[in-house]
Amino acid sequence: MKKQLAEQYEPSWWSKLTQSPYFIYILVSPLFLVLLAYVVYPFYTTFVQSFAGNNKLANYQKFFSLKSTANLEALWNSLYISVISVITCAIVGVAMAFLLERYNFPGRRLLSVLVLIPMALPPLVGVLSFTFLYGESGIFPRALQHLFQLDSVPFSLKGVWGVIVVHTFTMYTYFYLTASAAIKGLDPSLEEAATSLGASRFRVWRKIILPMLTPSIIASSLLVFMVSMASYTAPLMFGVERTMTMQIYLARTNGNLDMAATQSTILSVVSITFLLIMRWYQNRRNYQNLSKGVSVHRSEVTSKPLKYFSVFLSFSGTLILILPILVLVLISFSKDGAWTIQILPTEYTLDHYKALFTDEKTWRPIWNSLKMGFVATIGNIIFGVAAAYAMVRLNFKGKTLLDVLITIPWALPGTVVAVNLIAAFSTESVFTFNQVLIGTFWILPLAYFIRHLPLVFRSTSASLMQLDQSVEEASRSLGAGWWHTFRKIVIPLTLSGILAGTLLAFVQSIGEFVASILLYSTSTIPLSVAIFQKLYAFKFGTACAYGVLQIILILIVLLISEKLSKGSAGSAI
Amino acid sequence: MKGVRIDSVSKKFGDVLGVSDLNLDIRPGEFFTFLGPSGCGKTTTLRMIAGFYYPSNGKIYFDQRDVTTLQPNKRNIGMVFQNYALFPHMTVDENIAFGLEVRKLPKAQIQEKVDRIRSLVHLGQYGKRKINELSGGQQQRVALARALVIEPDILLLDEPLSNLDAKLREETRFEIKRIQSELGVTTIYVTHDQTEAMTMSDRIMVMENGIVKQIGTPQEIYHKPNNRFVATFIGETNLLQMRITSIDGDTVTIQNDNGFVLHGYKQNYAKDLHASIGDNVYVSIRPESFRSELGDNSVRGTIQFVEFTGLSVNYVVNVQGTMLKAMIINAGSTIKQVGDEIELHIPPSNLYFLGE
Numbered sequence: 001m002k003k004q005l006a007e008q009y010e011p012s013w014w015s016k017l018t019q020s021p022y023f024i025y026i027l028v029s030p031l032f033l034v035l036l037a038y039v040v041y042p043f044y045t046t047f048v049q050s051f052a053g054n055n056k057l058a059n060y061q062k063f064f065s066l067k068s069t070a071n072l073e074a075l076w077n078s079l080y081i082s083v084i085s086v087i088t089c090a091i092v093g094v095a096m097a098f099l100l101e102r103y104n105f106p107g108r109r110l111l112s113v114l115v116l117i118p119m120a121l122p123p124l125v126g127v128l129s130f131t132f133l134y135g136e137s138g139i140f141p142r143a144l145q146h147l148f149q150l151d152s153v154p155f156s157l158k159g160v161w162g163v164i165v166v167h168t169f170t171m172y173t174y175f176y177l178t179a180s181a182a183i184k185g186l187d188p189s190l191e192e193a194a195t196s197l198g199a200s201r202f203r204v205w206r207k208i209i210l211p212m213l214t215p216s217i218i219a220s221s222l223l224v225f226m227v228s229m230a231s232y233t234a235p236l237m238f239g240v241e242r243t244m245t246m247q248i249y250l251a252r253t254n255g256n257l258d259m260a261a262t263q264s265t266i267l268s269v270v271s272i273t274f275l276l277i278m279r280w281y282q283n284r285r286n287y288q289n290l291s292k293g294v295s296v297h298r299s300e301v302t303s304k305p306l307k308y309f310s311v312f313l314s315f316s317g318t319l320i321l322i323l324p325i326l327v328l329v330l331i332s333f334s335k336d337g338a339w340t341i342q343i344l345p346t347e348y349t350l351d352h353y354k355a356l357f358t359d360e361k362t363w364r365p366i367w368n369s370l371k372m373g374f375v376a377t378i379g380n381i382i383f384g385v386a387a388a389y390a391m392v393r394l395n396f397k398g399k400t401l402l403d404v405l406i407t408i409p410w411a412l413p414g415t416v417v418a419v420n421l422i423a424a425f426s427t428e429s430v431f432t433f434n435q436v437l438i439g440t441f442w443i444l445p446l447a448y449f450i451r452h453l454p455l456v457f458r459s460t461s462a463s464l465m466q467l468d469q470s471v472e473e474a475s476r477s478l479g480a481g482w483w484h485t486f487r488k489i490v491i492p493l494t495l496s497g498i499l500a501g502t503l504l505a506f507v508q509s510i511g512e513f514v515a516s517i518l519l520y521s522t523s524t525i526p527l528s529v530a531i532f533q534k535l536y537a538f539k540f541g542t543a544c545a546y547g548v549l550q551i552i553l554i555l556i557v558l559l560i561s562e563k564l565s566k567g568s569a570g571s572a573i
Numbered sequence: 574m575k576g577v578r579i580d581s582v583s584k585k586f587g588d589v590l591g592v593s594d595l596n597l598d599i600r601p602g603e604f605f606t607f608l609g610p611s612g613c614g615k616t617t618t619l620r621m622i623a624g625f626y627y628p629s630n631g632k633i634y635f636d637q638r639d640v641t642t643l644q645p646n647k648r649n650i651g652m653v654f655q656n657y658a659l660f661p662h663m664t665v666d667e668n669i670a671f672g673l674e675v676r677k678l679p680k681a682q683i684q685e686k687v688d689r690i691r692s693l694v695h696l697g698q699y700g701k702r703k704i705n706e707l708s709g710g711q712q713q714r715v716a717l718a719r720a721l722v723i724e725p726d727i728l729l730l731d732e733p734l735s736n737l738d739a740k741l742r743e744e745t746r747f748e749i750k751r752i753q754s755e756l757g758v759t760t761i762y763v764t765h766d767q768t769e770a771m772t773m774s775d776r777i778m779v780m781e782n783g784i785v786k787q788i789g790t791p792q793e794i795y796h797k798p799n800n801r802f803v804a805t806f807i808g809e810t811n812l813l814q815m816r817i818t819s820i821d822g823d824t825v826t827i828q829n830d831n832g833f834v835l836h837g838y839k840q841n842y843a844k845d846l847h848a849s850i851g852d853n854v855y856v857s858i859r860p861e862s863f864r865s866e867l868g869d870n871s872v873r874g875t876i877q878f879v880e881f882t883g884l885s886v887n888y889v890v891n892v893q894g895t896m897l898k899a900m901i902i903n904a905g906s907t908i909k910q911v912g913d914e915i916e917l918h919i920p921p922s923n924l925y926f927l928g929e
Contacts, residue, residue, distance in 0.1 A: 468658060470658035473652070478651075478720075
């Protein structure tokens with residue numbers, strides 16, 4: 001009877017809609033649409049193109065044919081370069097992590113800062129400095145030649161080994177970061193417990209420390225493998241044509257688009273397989289230590305010979321790490337064309353830096369990259385924040401799919417992303433409002449947007465996960481609507497995460513080379529392509545000045561991010 | 574202040590039943606507590622009243638208004654969360670003023686209300702402090718002030734004391750009760766702590782596995798439990814399975830397999846119990862109902878365990894193979910030792926009969 005007394009509350013159509021269990025799918029559909037248009041569809045068109053021609057499988061038969069083995073050789077080269085890179089990176093990265101986390105020696109503090117320098121080097125700039133230092137006409141080989149009065153340089157970095165050395169230098173940081181985090185998380189009392197139970201030092205290593213590090217080592221191995229497979233700049237600069245990425249590049253520049261599509265598809269399959277293995281592995285692993293606040297004891301290096309040895313090691317480590325930047329700075333002041341067979345450049349000038357900001361033609365690529373990076377990053381912010389919120393806070397079917405689709409462009413080699421975009425957008429399509437994008441301003445920002453999709457998404461979801469949901473509920477219970485809560489509570493509390501991802505996406509866009517080289521049009525040459533062109537015109541000074549500018553930009557961003565992540569400690573309640 | 578009526582509400586999470594067929598009437602101004610072990614559905618019920626969950630079935634009314642699927646921000650409720658959920662990027666005053674700003678009150682009026690509530694919760698000079706500069710107890714009071722300043726129709730408290738240490742918890746308990754009775758706001762309090770429930774509430778709802786086990790005043794719940802769950806969950810008790818051997822007018826005689834015989838009164842039958850001669854029943858005897866002097870239901874046994882708490886002496890006594898917990902108020906008499914004989918009696922009015 002009470003029911004009849006109750007005042008009838010008739011919901012409007014809008015609230016009926018918003019309370020429907022299916023309303024969530026209306027909310028997340030734009031996210032899926034963007035991914036469909038710019039990730040799935042280009043991928044699909046490449047896939048279709050790889051089967052072009054009368055004989056559907058012709059391209060694949062050609063790829064795997066034993067008559068002309070160029071492609072198989074490339075696949076094999078890519079695979080073994082990647083495997084060796086994983087091994088060398090693992091050795092250097094894990095050894096560095098142990099050295100810096102567990103031992104105390106002169107120069108440790110400096111080294112532990114410099115150890116991350118490779119992260120601050122844009123790929124192209126990094127390879128560039130290596131060829132200046134150790135290449136055939138590089139500073140070191142020539143210096144040795146002069147010193148010992150040899151007829152030719154005694155050694156030089158080239159070919160496959162050049163690629164591997166550069167990979168080791170640029171990618172060991174993946175191992176270093178995860179291994180040092182794992183070592184930091186290693187509770188020293190575990191080792192003490194093992195020792196107290198009678199285990200020898202060696203046994204502690206084998207039975208306690210290594211098993212605890214295995215998850216991080218495996219995760220970084222998969223990552224380094226993926227990044228090596230995708231590597232393009234190093235093979236390009238060291239002239240190793242028989243790698244997958246180079247083959248794609250060559251097929252595309254020779255106009256053999258079907259073959260490029262086939263190669264891209266095969267490379268994508270390898271990359272995506274590794275991505276899925278990595279995701280699977282990361283979900284099932286984890287012996288994270290929960291005991292906090294116990295700091296690891298650093299052993300002091302005591303014996304005299306060891307001390308000298310460690311000083312020598314840390315000094316040479318420091319030198320190796322800092323030389324690439326020093327050489328870039330040095331050459332950026334050198335006069336173009338004046339450096340031929342001498343060890344070091346002979347004439348110096350400030351002109352290149354002046355030109356950066358005064359000469360219209362030199363300034364143009366910087367301005368282009370800033371503009372295109374800006375556009376791409378705006379897209380990354382909007383998409384990344386929305387996707388992170390949906391992923392962390394909403395509950396809907398297809399969450400895993402969304403996560404995988406966002407991560408795929410990150411796993412795909414830049415070369416493949418470019419080939420996909422060419423396949424999809426050289427003709428009009430619905431997704432581009434019936435415009436051809438190739439050859440316009442928009443294609444590069446789109447490529448940057450896709451390649452850096454996960455950056456803002458990741459950092460934002462990380463800060464969202466730290467934000468207790470009850471804080472949002474508290475706001476709602478006090479009468480604030482969803483939008484008000486989002487603006488006044490969610491955004492301010494996750495701002496540091498959003499900004500960190502945004503800055504990273506922005507610098508990455510500014511330095512992007514791999515997709516740019518395949519997609520750029522002469523009206524919008526980006527910075528990285530300009531560096532490449534200056535190099536081939538033997539304008540080393542200008543190229544290096546561009547490089548130094550990029551490094552400065554990256555260092556500023558790293559500094560700000562560091563500040564931000566410290567400032568966010570208060571929001572982690 | 575409003576009343577809350579819950580009409581046949583169920584809540585499913587996938588296939589798991591969180592709350593099943595709940596009916597409840599909370600009177601305006603009442604202090605009402607949901608009590609139960611974790612996972613019993615008490616927080617789920619609270620969140621349905623707050624609007625963070627919508628029921629799978631049934632209706633929720635605030636007075637006469639159907640709010641079953643009304644959004645939480647339209648309900649005019651005040652909620653205090655277990656972890657307080659204070660906004661870490663705002664000061665104490667900004668936190669408290671948040672709900673008033675949402676309601677678009679004039680600035681001057683907001684400041685006046687914030688000042689008033691701040692002194693009510695004894696946070697007078699802390700207005701400009703950041704949240705992370707406050708202690709746990711102070712944060713708790715900010716959360717309470719923030720929920721109360723909007724003059725909510727209903728105040729919802731979700732285990733608000735569970736993050737405080739024992740001493741502070743007791744203080745804050747009195748404080749919440751004082752403020753609640755001063756403002757007279759309808760309050761729903763969720764806890765798993767029976768002391769909090771007993772001391773603060775006008776009425777208590779005991780829940781287990783999504784089902785209501787009993788609704789009643791603290792005295793009713795304690796002295797007249799409806800079933801074995803309530804009898805054992807609230808306070809300590811001796812729960813014995815016994816058989817009725819005779820009923821003589823109001824007096825019921827029961828016996829267990831060890832030949833242990835007791836007398837009780839029929840008026841102490843639980844609400845739904847209809848037991849007659851030969852039936853098995855459970856009898857609940859609170860440890861504090863034992864008396865050390867002689868009288869009816871006299872029992873004699875050997876002491877198995879002694880515990881001195883200061884306030885009382887707790888014994889575990891073996892009576893013909895049946896273990897009984899007895900609590901004797903410490904009045905200075907000598908304390909017996911393990912192995913000693915002891916003779917106690919249980920007033921028949923302290924036996925309470927429960928069904929299977």
